[in-house]
Amino acid sequence: MWAHILTVGLLFTVFLMAGSKRIGALIRVFRFQSLLLAFLTALFAWRSGERELWAITVMILVIKVWLIPVHLEKITAEMRSGENMGLVLNPPMSVIIVTVFGWLIFGFSDSVIGGMSGDARLNFSISFLAIFTGFFLMVFRLKALAQIIGLLVMENGVFMLVSSISGGMPFIVEIAVFFDLFVLVVVAGIFVYRIKGLFTHIDVSRLTRLKG
Amino acid sequence: MPIYLILLINACCAVFPWLTRRHQAMGTVNIAGHLAAFILALVQIAVFGAPGRLDDFFCADALSLFFIFTIATVNLAAALYSKGYVAGEAGEGLMSDGKARLYYSLFNVFTLSMFLVTLVENLGLMWVCVEMTTLASAFLVGFHTTKKAIEAAWKYVIICSVGIVLALIGVILFYYALNAGAGGKTLNWDEMLLRAANLDQRLIKIAFIFILVGYGTKAGLAPMHTWLPDAHSQALTPISALLSCVLLKTSAYAILRFMVITNRAVGFPYAANLALLLGMLSLGLSAAFILVQKDIKRLLAYHSVEHIGIIFVGIGIGGPVGAFGALYHVFNHAVTKALMFFAAGSVAKKYGTHDMRNIRGVLTAMPFTGVFLLFGVFALGGLPPFSIFMSELTILSGAFAQGRYLVSGLFMFFLAVIFGALVHHFSGVLFEKQPKEMAPEREPLATKAAFILLGGFMLTLGLGIPAFLAELLRAAVSVLTGV
Numbered sequence: 001m002w003a004h005i006l007t008v009g010l011l012f013t014v015f016l017m018a019g020s021k022r023i024g025a026l027i028r029v030f031r032f033q034s035l036l037l038a039f040l041t042a043l044f045a046w047r048s049g050e051r052e053l054w055a056i057t058v059m060i061l062v063i064k065v066w067l068i069p070v071h072l073e074k075i076t077a078e079m080r081s082g083e084n085m086g087l088v089l090n091p092p093m094s095v096i097i098v099t100v101f102g103w104l105i106f107g108f109s110d111s112v113i114g115g116m117s118g119d120a121r122l123n124f125s126i127s128f129l130a131i132f133t134g135f136f137l138m139v140f141r142l143k144a145l146a147q148i149i150g151l152l153v154m155e156n157g158v159f160m161l162v163s164s165i166s167g168g169m170p171f172i173v174e175i176a177v178f179f180d181l182f183v184l185v186v187v188a189g190i191f192v193y194r195i196k197g198l199f200t201h202i203d204v205s206r207l208t209r210l211k212g
Numbered sequence: 213m214p215i216y217l218i219l220l221i222n223a224c225c226a227v228f229p230w231l232t233r234r235h236q237a238m239g240t241v242n243i244a245g246h247l248a249a250f251i252l253a254l255v256q257i258a259v260f261g262a263p264g265r266l267d268d269f270f271c272a273d274a275l276s277l278f279f280i281f282t283i284a285t286v287n288l289a290a291a292l293y294s295k296g297y298v299a300g301e302a303g304e305g306l307m308s309d310g311k312a313r314l315y316y317s318l319f320n321v322f323t324l325s326m327f328l329v330t331l332v333e334n335l336g337l338m339w340v341c342v343e344m345t346t347l348a349s350a351f352l353v354g355f356h357t358t359k360k361a362i363e364a365a366w367k368y369v370i371i372c373s374v375g376i377v378l379a380l381i382g383v384i385l386f387y388y389a390l391n392a393g394a395g396g397k398t399l400n401w402d403e404m405l406l407r408a409a410n411l412d413q414r415l416i417k418i419a420f421i422f423i424l425v426g427y428g429t430k431a432g433l434a435p436m437h438t439w440l441p442d443a444h445s446q447a448l449t450p451i452s453a454l455l456s457c458v459l460l461k462t463s464a465y466a467i468l469r470f471m472v473i474t475n476r477a478v479g480f481p482y483a484a485n486l487a488l489l490l491g492m493l494s495l496g497l498s499a500a501f502i503l504v505q506k507d508i509k510r511l512l513a514y515h516s517v518e519h520i521g522i523i524f525v526g527i528g529i530g531g532p533v534g535a536f537g538a539l540y541h542v543f544n545h546a547v548t549k550a551l552m553f554f555a556a557g558s559v560a561k562k563y564g565t566h567d568m569r570n571i572r573g574v575l576t577a578m579p580f581t582g583v584f585l586l587f588g589v590f591a592l593g594g595l596p597p598f599s600i601f602m603s604e605l606t607i608l609s610g611a612f613a614q615g616r617y618l619v620s621g622l623f624m625f626f627l628a629v630i631f632g633a634l635v636h637h638f639s640g641v642l643f644e645k646q647p648k649e650m651a652p653e654r655e656p657l658a659t660k661a662a663f664i665l666l667g668g669f670m671l672t673l674g675l676g677i678p679a680f681l682a683e684l685l686r687a688a689v690s691v692l693t694g695v
Contacts, residue, residue: 112418113388131381138374147370154377158384166388170399173336177380180343187347188369191354194362207363210442212501212510 003119006040010160011102011126014133017153018098019091026085026137026149027072033130033156034064041163052171059178068152068185075189076145079196086142086203098136102129113165123164130157144195144202148188155181214252215263215272218280218327221245221252226320235302235312239295242316243658246284246291246323253277253284258680262687265402271333274687279330279465281684282543285669286457286550287323289662290450293554294319296656297450300561306356315355315448322348322454329462335469336399339376339383342430342466345459346372352451353443364439364446371439375429379466382422386470389415389477401469408476420474420483424467424490431463432520434494441501444513445566449557452509456516456553457546464523464542471527472692480530488528488619494521495626503633507566508556511637512549515592518630519545525623526607527692529616535689537606543681544599544673548591551666554659555585559641562653568637573646578653582642584663589638591670593631599673 013033020026038060045053089097106125110116116124134154138147162169169177195202225245229238256263262274272280298315301307307315325344332338346369354365386404389411390396396407429436440460444452467487474483498518505511519541526538558581563571575582591598604627611620655663672678677685689695 111414113412113415131377135374138370144366151370151373151377154374155380158377158380161381162384162387166384166391169336169384169387170334170397173334173340173399176337176340180340180347183347184343184369184373187350188373191350191362191366191369194354194357195366198357198359198362204366207366209360209363210367210446212441212505212507 002043003040006036006043007123007126009036010040010130014102014126014130015095015098017133017137018094021085021087021091023076023085023143023145023149024073026146027069027076030072030149030152030156031065031069033153034060034069037156037159038065040160044163044167048167052174053168055171056168056174059175063178063182064152064156067182071185071189072145072149075192079145079192079202084143085146086205088140088142094136094140098129098133101132101136105129105132120165123160127157127161127164130154130160133157142203142205144188144192144204147204148185148192151188152181152185214256214260215266215277215280215331216270218249218252218284219324219331221249222320222324222327226317226324229313229316233309233313235298235307235309235316236295238312238316239291239298239658242319243288243291243295245320246288250284250288253281257281257684262684265333269333269337270331271401272331273691274684275465275468275691276330278539278684278688279461279542280327281681282461282546283323283326283330283458285543285665286454286546289547289550289554289666290319290454292658292662292665293453293557294450296659297448297557299656311355315352318348318352319451319454322352322451324348326458326462330465333401334399335386335401335404335466336383338466338469339380342379342427342463343373343376345462346376346430349447349451349455349459353447353455355448355451358446361446364442367439368443371436372430375426375436377426378422378429379426382419382426382470385415385419385422386473389419401473404473405476408473411477413478416474416477417482420470421486423470424483424486427463427466427470428490430460431467432460432494432517433490433524434497434517434521437494437497437517440517441510441513444516445507445509449553449561452512452557453550453553456513457550460516460520461542461546464520468527468692472694476694484528484530486528487524491521491524491526491528492619492622494518495525495623499626499629499633502630505633505637506568508560508568508571508641509553509566511568512552512556515552515630515634516549518626519549522604522607522623525619526603526610529607529611529614529619530693531610531614532689532693532695533610533613534607535692536685537603537608537610539685539688539692540606540677541600541603544603544670547666547669547673548588548598548600551584551663551670552588552592554662554666555581555588558653558655558659559585562650563647568641571641572644573642573650575642577646577650578655580655580660581653581663584667585638586642587667587670589634589642591674593634594627595631597674598670600670602674
């Protein structure tokens with residue numbers, strides 16, 4: 001039952017993200033989503049008794065619930081761009097689009113992997129919906145910070161996918177992926193500072209000097 | 213053992229800049245390190261051959277050894293060119309000793325990550341290493357914090373990271389297919405290959421599309437190539453060469469690894485046809501952009517899209533001849549394009565512009581670089597006796613032998629258009645009158661050595677393949693085709 005509650009919670013966070021108007025809200029939802037993922041991993045760890053899954057739970061808590069959101073909040077505060085994230089599509093429209101895609105993904109999931117149980121199919125669909133929503137945020141939110149969060153949401157979706165369909169990748173790979181993700185956020189964060197310093201804004205739709 | 217040493221040498225070269233303040237010393241040690249790595253790769257190939265599986269993490273079969281040799285060659289040339297380049301930048305006050313330190317250190321982290329891609333056996337760790345190459349090179353693209361460089365670096369990081377997330381989905385689906393269908397919990401390439409015949413075909417087909425689009429973004433395949441012209445044109449010249457000549461190839465290498473498993477699981481033509489489609493698209497799209505290009509480094513960047521297209525056409529045609537041509541082209545394009553980027557970088561610096569309409573009379577203004585640029589243009593366009601001609605001919609003969617006349621016709625048409633555009637662009641650049649106030653250029657010794665090394669490969673490989681390389685290529689082809 002707990003697994004179901006957490007999965008529904010994850011689905012809920014996906015819609016919250018599509019409906020977020022401000023970057024601050026998006027970061028909070030990302031933190032909440034990561035926390036749910038940590039609980040879900042802990043649940044798998046408790047059921048299977050695998051020590052490695054406990055280690056991964058701790059890593060999610062440290063990197064995705066604590067370090068990355070704190071880092072992003074710090075950048076947001078310094079950029080003073082928390083109010084607006086350059087919405088191309090307004091929140092209600094975004095939620096409708098994500099809902100339609102959720103329905104389509106659920107419909108197609110059976111043709112990708114045949115013979116899944118109801119639970120597996122639901123997890124699979126929610127994972128892909130999170131990946132899609134991350135991509136959606138990257139395309140339809142114009143501030144550089146929103147793009148970083150979009151990428152993180154995509155990665156959260158991939159993490160859900162791997163733990164729901166194959167019970168996690170080999171431990172060493174998981175650790176390396178976490179490390180990579182953290183470095184990516186740091187590197188992208190540095191570039192956000194540089195964009196702000198040079199262009200005095202962080203609106204990526206206005207980065208149009210290179211063409212052809 | 214020697215192959216491990218390559219990683220160690222790169223790691224040492226990444227640390228050394230932090231022990232000295234003088235950029236000349238950093239440059240010299242960098243050259244020495246990459247020369248040692250190059251010799252090691254050569255010795256490994258010529259004397260010991262492919263060692264196969266080394267331990268739980270590393271494996272160096274003929275395919276990886278071939279890519280290691282390509283990377284080591286371009287690295288050596290880039291290290292040679294870097295010395296004069298950094299000295300020039302330092303002389304103009306554009307690069308302090310601190311920045312030179314950062315440059316040399318990142319250069320080696322970047323080259324180390326590329327070697328790792330080709331050496332790790334676990335396909336999940338390979339993914340991590342491919343992402344590492346992006347992160348290590350991002351600062352080298354945006355090194356001079358100008359508006360254009362930062363814009364290019366941002367696009368590079370974001371687009372390639374999205375691509376790489378898609379590739380990760382592909383890796384996971386492969387892992388799941390193996391887990392569910394063949395009862396294996398592994399991402400080790402050879403174990404996956406052993407069990408490939410039992411995998412769910414439908415799932416593998418979808419997973420391969422994710423791999424092709426994901427790694428294809430990083431490899432510069434059209435239509436996911438949009439980051440490439442920006443990053444290649446804004447990066448520092450030696451880094452442009454590394455990006456174009458070897459970074460794209462490491463992603464192509466990752467695709468090839470998955471392609472072998474896919475071929476084993478679902479049969480031959482599926483993955484090959486997808487590769488052929490994207491290869492042809494890259495070739496056609498780059499031809500259009502090359503025709504209208506004005507910026508000399510962007511022109512070369514679109515040529516990278518073209519040549520990665522040619523490589524995928526070769527892979528897509530399939531069979532030993534196509535695969536041989538494609539791998540041969542990987543090396544030939546690497547040496548030729550590195551030479552072109554170095555020449556273009558020197559020319560752009562001398563004339564103070566990237567706009568080819570304002571660059572005139574390079575042969576008189578810079579005789580040494582000019583001559584190599586002239587040969588490079590012919591080589592890149594695919595004229596004999598240069599090596600690119602040989603690999604393109606091999607691919608084409610593979611296509612004809614299989615009766616792929618439409619593919620062959622389109623291939624030749626695009627190459628002809630691109631050759632015409634190349635001659636059109638460079639005839640003015642090379643032959644017209646130079647500006648009056650221009651003083652003759654004296655290239656540093658290390659820069660000349662880089663040109664001679666690359667030019668030597670370009671010419672000798674056009675005349676014939678040395679026995680050790682031919683043998684390595686054949687062994688790599690047999691890894692690819694399983695024959």
